[in-house]
Amino acid sequence: QSALAQPRSVSKSPGQSVTISCTGTTSDVGAYTYISWYQHHPGKAPKLIIYDVTHRPSGVPDRFSGSKSGNTASLTISGLQAEDEADYYCCSYAGRYLGVFGGGTRLTVL
Amino acid sequence: QVQLVQSGTQVKKPGASFKVSCKTSGYIFPYHFVHWVRQAPGQGLEWMGVINPDDGSTTYPRKFQERVVMTADKSTTSVYMEVSRLTSDDTAVYYCARDLYSGWARHYLDSWGQGTLVTVSP
Numbered sequence: 001q002s003a004l005a006q007p008r009s010v011s012k013s014p015g016q017s018v019t020i021s022c023t024g025t026t027s028d029v030g031a032y033t034y035i036s037w038y039q040h041h042p043g044k045a046p047k048l049i050i051y052d053v054t055h056r057p058s059g060v061p062d063r064f065s066g067s068k069s070g071n072t073a074s075l076t077i078s079g080l081q082a083e084d085e086a087d088y089y090c091c092s093y094a095g096r097y098l099g100v101f102g103g104g105t106r107l108t109v110l
Numbered sequence: 111q112v113q114l115v116q117s118g119t120q121v122k123k124p125g126a127s128f129k130v131s132c133k134t135s136g137y138i139f140p141y142h143f144v145h146w147v148r149q150a151p152g153q154g155l156e157w158m159g160v161i162n163p164d165d166g167s168t169t170y171p172r173k174f175q176e177r178v179v180m181t182a183d184k185s186t187t188s189v190y191m192e193v194s195r196l197t198s199d200d201t202a203v204y205y206c207a208r209d210l211y212s213g214w215a216r217h218y219l220d221s222w223g224q225g226t227l228v229t230v231s232p
């Protein structure tokens with residue numbers, strides 16, 4: 001599997017919204033609704049913030065939302081805060097218990 | 111609460127092998143698949159495979175099929191990953207992580223170990 005395609009970096013100001021895309025193929029993102037997103041602060045373990053395309057684990061603010069259309073999944077963060085600055089990764093099921101991560105997006109909140 | 115605690119930092123020579131342990135607690139061990147993910151310096155997350163602790167069955171991506179072996183021990187509720195024939199490209203932080211749903215590997219990794227740094231250097 002090749003890594004899912006994500007923008008390398010995005011920069012936004014506090015209070016703004018940002019959408020991070022995650023593009024795969026008809027064998028992964030396009031074929032399944034088993035899409036998840038992770039927030040990763042350097043030096044810490046990644047944190048699950050979205051699963052099942054749109055669901056948030058308890059404790060994750062509703063500023064985080066997910067969607068999917070065709071072969072592309074998206075993560076939207078509204079009302080950006082300084083603590084949202086992190087790396088974000090999408091992940092998709094790819095059949096037969098296989099999975100694949102996106103290349104990651106560095107979000108900078110200026 | 112759910113916890114995954116990994117073994118400590120390792121330094122290995124090229125061509126050698128390493129084995130990392132992941133001690134789990136706070137949930138019913140056989141019910142949840144456990145994945146291994148790594149992050150090389152300056153790189154993104156890379157999925158290395160998954161094990162079903164109930165029956166020990168494993169799935170690895172093609173890239174790791176020849177070099178990675180994952181095992182599970184129900185008596186100690188621990189999962190292990192061994193990587194062989196190391197090169198400098200294997201220098202990375204290695205994580206174990208539990209799948210959210212029981213009985214299936216949907217790749218929703220809801221609880222993670224703290225990570226284990228493995229350095230491969232001559």
